[in-house]
Amino acid sequence: MTIYTCENTFEAMMTCIYDAWASKEGHQNIRLKAEPVGDMELFCEYRPIHPDAEKAKKVIRSIQRKLSSTAYLMVYRCAMSEHPDKLDRIYRFLLLGFAYPDKITDMLQHPYVSAVFELSRNVMNESHIFREIVRFQALPDGVLVAHIEPKANILTLLYPCFDDRMPSENWIIIDDTRSIAAIHPADQDTYLTALTADELERLKHTEDMTDPFIDMWKSFFHHIEITERKNPSCQRTHLPLWYRKHMTEFLD
Amino acid sequence: MELYNTALSLQEKLEILSDAAKYDVACTSSGVDRRGKKGSLGNSCAAGICHSFAGDGRCISLLKILQSNDCIYNCKYCLSRSDNDCRRATFTPEEICTLVIEFYKRNYIEGLFLSSAVYKNPIHTMELIYQTLSLLRNKYHFNGYIHVKAIPHAPDELLEQIGYLADRMSINLELPTAEGLSALAPQKTRSSILTPMRRMQQRISGYRLAIGKSATMERHQGNKYLAHSIFTDAVYIGDASAHTNSCNSAASPLDVYGHPDRPFAPAGQSTQMIIGATGETDFEILSTTQALYQNFDLKRVFYSAYIPLNEDAMLPAIGTPPPLLREHRLYQADWLLRYYGFHASELLTPDRPNFNLALDPKCDWALRHLEQFPVEVARADYSMLMRVPGIGTKSALRILKARRLGPLSFDSIRKMGVVLKRAQYFITCNGKMHIPIRLDENFITRQLTATDARKNYMIAGSDGIYEQLSLF
Numbered sequence: 001m002t003i004y005t006c007e008n009t010f011e012a013m014m015t016c017i018y019d020a021w022a023s024k025e026g027h028q029n030i031r032l033k034a035e036p037v038g039d040m041e042l043f044c045e046y047r048p049i050h051p052d053a054e055k056a057k058k059v060i061r062s063i064q065r066k067l068s069s070t071a072y073l074m075v076y077r078c079a080m081s082e083h084p085d086k087l088d089r090i091y092r093f094l095l096l097g098f099a100y101p102d103k104i105t106d107m108l109q110h111p112y113v114s115a116v117f118e119l120s121r122n123v124m125n126e127s128h129i130f131r132e133i134v135r136f137q138a139l140p141d142g143v144l145v146a147h148i149e150p151k152a153n154i155l156t157l158l159y160p161c162f163d164d165r166m167p168s169e170n171w172i173i174i175d176d177t178r179s180i181a182a183i184h185p186a187d188q189d190t191y192l193t194a195l196t197a198d199e200l201e202r203l204k205h206t207e208d209m210t211d212p213f214i215d216m217w218k219s220f221f222h223h224i225e226i227t228e229r230k231n232p233s234c235q236r237t238h239l240p241l242w243y244r245k246h247m248t249e250f251l252d
Numbered sequence: 253m254e255l256y257n258t259a260l261s262l263q264e265k266l267e268i269l270s271d272a273a274k275y276d277v278a279c280t281s282s283g284v285d286r287r288g289k290k291g292s293l294g295n296s297c298a299a300g301i302c303h304s305f306a307g308d309g310r311c312i313s314l315l316k317i318l319q320s321n322d323c324i325y326n327c328k329y330c331l332s333r334s335d336n337d338c339r340r341a342t343f344t345p346e347e348i349c350t351l352v353i354e355f356y357k358r359n360y361i362e363g364l365f366l367s368s369a370v371y372k373n374p375i376h377t378m379e380l381i382y383q384t385l386s387l388l389r390n391k392y393h394f395n396g397y398i399h400v401k402a403i404p405h406a407p408d409e410l411l412e413q414i415g416y417l418a419d420r421m422s423i424n425l426e427l428p429t430a431e432g433l434s435a436l437a438p439q440k441t442r443s444s445i446l447t448p449m450r451r452m453q454q455r456i457s458g459y460r461l462a463i464g465k466s467a468t469m470e471r472h473q474g475n476k477y478l479a480h481s482i483f484t485d486a487v488y489i490g491d492a493s494a495h496t497n498s499c500n501s502a503a504s505p506l507d508v509y510g511h512p513d514r515p516f517a518p519a520g521q522s523t524q525m526i527i528g529a530t531g532e533t534d535f536e537i538l539s540t541t542q543a544l545y546q547n548f549d550l551k552r553v554f555y556s557a558y559i560p561l562n563e564d565a566m567l568p569a570i571g572t573p574p575p576l577l578r579e580h581r582l583y584q585a586d587w588l589l590r591y592y593g594f595h596a597s598e599l600l601t602p603d604r605p606n607f608n609l610a611l612d613p614k615c616d617w618a619l620r621h622l623e624q625f626p627v628e629v630a631r632a633d634y635s636m637l638m639r640v641p642g643i644g645t646k647s648a649l650r651i652l653k654a655r656r657l658g659p660l661s662f663d664s665i666r667k668m669g670v671v672l673k674r675a676q677y678f679i680t681c682n683g684k685m686h687i688p689i690r691l692d693e694n695f696i697t698r699q700l701t702a703t704d705a706r707k708n709y710m711i712a713g714s715d716g717i718y719e720q721l722s723l724f
Contacts, residue, residue, distance in 0.1 A: 106653040109664035118667065132303050136358045144357060162359075164288040165295050169357060187290055213354045216263050223271045224316060225307040228559045228574055234309030238302075248360070249304060 003031045003041075006049045006087075008153075013079050013087055014056035016049045020091065027095060032087040067097045070105045077120035080153045089115045126150060127157040133239075134158070135248045136171060137206045138213070144171040145206045147246050155182055159190050174203055207246070214248055221249040260341055266351065268341045272321040272332050273367055276424075276524065278554045281313040281362035281397040283519025284419050294356060294363070294396030296419065301362050314365035314399060315355055319343055319380050323369030327426075327437035329529055331561045332369050342371060345384040349392050356396055363397030363419070364388070374403045378410040385417040397519075402452070404444040411448055415455060420519040420551070423448050428540040432530035435566055452521055453548050459516040468549050469520045471590065474645045477634040478593035482542055520551030527582065528558035528575040529567055533605035538585055538596040545589065555582045581607040588613055591645055592638045610701050615641045618678060619693050625678045626685060629665060630655050642675030662686050674700065 002025060006016035013034055020030050040046065063072045075090050083089075093116040097104040107113045136144035144166075148155075155175045159182035162171065167187060174181040179200055184190040195203070244250040260268070282300030302311035320342035321332040331338065348364070355361045366384065371377045381400060388394045400418040402411055415421055423445055427433045430442045457467040468483070475481050523544065525537060541553045557574040560567060585607070588594040592614070599613050600606070608616045618625065618641050627636050629651055637648040647669040654660065654668065662681050666672045676686040677696045689695070 100657075103657050106650075107657045108650055108654045108668050109658050109660050114664065114667045132301050134359050138354075138358065146359070166293060166357065167288050167290045168293070212263075213351075213358065216266055216351070217355060217358070217360050219263060219267050220270050220315070221304065221306065221312070223267050224274045224312060226274055226310075226559065227308075229308035229310075229557075229576065231309040232307065235305050235307055238305040238309065238311070247304070248358070 001029060001044045003033055003044050003046050004049055005033050005035060005037055005046055008034045010079055011053060011056045012051035014059040015052045016087065017091055018055040018059050019049050032091050034087045067101050067104060071097055074105060074116055074120045077123040078116045081119045081123050082152055083119055086119055123152045123154060126152050127154040130154055130158050131161050133243050133247055135246060137209060138211060142170060144169060146173045147176050147207060148173065149176050149245055153178065155180060163190055218249050262347055265341045265343055268339050269318045269321055269343060270316060273316045273318045275556060276367055277556045278422060278522050278524050279314050279316055279365055283551055289395060292393040292395040294394055296397050303360055313362045315352055315361045316365040319366060319368035320371040321369045322371050325370050325439045328562060328564045328567060329436055329526065345387050348384045349388050352388060352394065353392055365399045367401035368403065370403055374405040375407055377403055378406050382410055382414050385414060389417050402448050404440040406448055408451060411451065412455065415452065415517045416514045418517055420522060421452050421517045422522040424524045426526055427530055428525055428532050428537050436529060449548055456517050456520060469551055474591060479635060481593040482546055482589055482595055522550055522552040522554060524554040524556055526558050527555050527579050534582065534607050535600040535602060535605035537582060538600060541586060542589055542596040553586060555579050577609055581613060585613045593635055615700055619697055622691050622693060625691060626680045627678060628680050629660055640675050640678045642671035
């Protein structure tokens with residue numbers, strides 16, 4: 001059993017798929033795993049794959065052309081999750097997909113398809129939730145800064161919504177756990193960047209800044225509640241406690 | 253009174269006017285898709301975005317405020333009625349604009365929900381509202397969602413001007429029957445509510461026809477697969493030709509409607525009814541709801557459980573718990589009308605006018621019509637699949653697409669989103685049921701309600717069905 005491993009970035013995962021396919025070892029004899037690998041198994045050979053832009057582009061192009069853009073989106077979203085088996089699931093899905101190119105996204109009764117669909121749905125739901133709960137802080141010079149701590153890697157799925165919503169504002173969304181940020185200067189395209197440790201440290205302090213509108217929002221939030229209908233467990237069903245970490249109305 | 257107003261800070265005004273607005277439950281940002289523009293702030297998403305959830309469990313998506321709570325009317329159920337002694341405040345249009353823009357930038361809200369008490373007179377109030385919206389759209393370039401409430405007795409020309417600035421307009425029906433309305437809110441006559449509703453409906457559909465869309469609002473796409481939903485039987489009242497009577501027939505419809513670059517209330521109309529203040533049955537309320545969808549082409553009808561705030565001989569006493577479960581059943585029934593192809597007469601009848609509190613309306617219907625079950629998932633059509641408890645719009649469409657490509661099993665339909673805990677009593681898969689059961693109404697009812705014994709005890713206890721035995 002050969003296990004192909006790669007970094008947890010999309011480009012590396014696509015290269016891994018390319019190399020695993022091209023190795024001609026037989027699809028039953030290989031498995032794919034994105035890092036972190038965790039406990040290693042006995043009697044398995046581990047082969048790390050290095051990312052290669054050309055190979056990744058070839059894989060992406062062939063998914064988009066031979067399968068469909070829906071299938072590509074399913075694969076991309078599944079790749080953004082943090083499940084340990086996501087890469088192997090994508091690999092099996094693509095194998096099946098090249099056999100049934102136009103039907104694959106509808107064949108939800110097939111275990112390979114439903115495995116990828118489940119992860120892709122989780123990632124999409126989480127990205128929709130963060131679109132709702134992201135809270136920006138206005139710095140004195142007018143830049144808006146937001147911190148998020150998502151479970152899956154949803155930053156690339158999240159920032160296009162804000163591109164459309166605030167095209168003429170300067171804003172930054174920072175993923176604290178992965179130290180990456182999406183930066184949007186006013187009226188320009190958004191770009192992604194990795195943050196160094198002390199940049200992250202400096203930016204963490206934005207959440208301690210006060211603002212009259214924060215107090216107004218908190219008071220609005222408390223006054224809009226009808227006390228005769230108070231229901232904390234209903235509120236918790238909609239807003240689990242881990243969402244509230246960076247939401248202004250729940251901080252102190 | 254003017255001195256009192258200017259002494260209040262923005263935060264104090266916000267507290268007073270959001271406190272007064274909270275009983276208006278219509279607060280979604282749904283119904284229209286609009287992309288953002290450079291130079292403007294905001295966009296709109298048809299699904300509706302819920303930015304937060306208040307302590308009572310309701311979603312917060314818009315900045316829900318009143319322009320003023322200084323009311324000259326005296327409706328018995330309202331906290332802001334003129335007889336009540338409470339703090340009064342009025343926002344200036346600039347203050348509302350500042351709040352909306354700053355909250356929107358921080359991603360707290362999707363837009364503005366603006367209602368008002370009748371301040372001085374209906375015309376003055378609507379003019380203030382118009383100034384707020386006009387500033388927001390034109391000076392501050394706000395491109396997000398605006399839901400505005402019309403006041404009863406509102407003048408027609410102002411409603412028209414405001415409709416071009418708002419995304420959704422609504423006027424509250426308050427009470428389902430004319431008798432109820434005249435008893436509790438005598439200054440709001442039924443015609444003062446229905447006339448603006450009719451005018452707005454005619455304008456909305458006139459504008460839609462002028463730009464080449466259908467006359468009635470878009471509904472959920474599943475409705476086109478349902479042969480007999482409430483929308484197929486809809487009575488379309490108010491042809492656009494009724495409008496052009498007073499206009500030059502050679503003029504193009506866009507000239508008639510002015511503002512060719514702005515749509516007229518693209519997210520449609522909605523309304524709200526109070527549940528539990530007067531003695532209407534669920535059947536009367538649901539029939540009114542269906543009539544509103546069919547005759548006035550409303551997008552949504554909202555229900556607000558009555559919460560006693562004022563002492564009055566005609567209203568339930570202060571301290572009466574609000575009828576939350578009844579409100580919940582009405583919302584479930586409302587969804588059945590709009591998405592699942594049910595009619596009000598199928599769910600309730602005059603001899604059974606109120607909902608079963610222990611079971612939701614869909615399960616209740618299924619148990620009364622067991623001759624239609626079990627449904628074979630591999631062969632049933634969309635409308636029959638939608639009638640199975642536990643199968644909703646998404647799962648039904650996934651089943652339809654997947655079953656052409658291979659056999660289904662209970663495990664695979666569970667992964668597609670079917671709630672097997674409820675559906676297993678009503679469906680077969682490849683001819684077999686999930687567990688061997690008798691298709692018997694009492695047996696299935698016990699199974700469906702047994703899982704939540706504690707909840708059922710609480711429901712039964714609140715109605716007085718079960719009482720503590722007194723042995724001495």
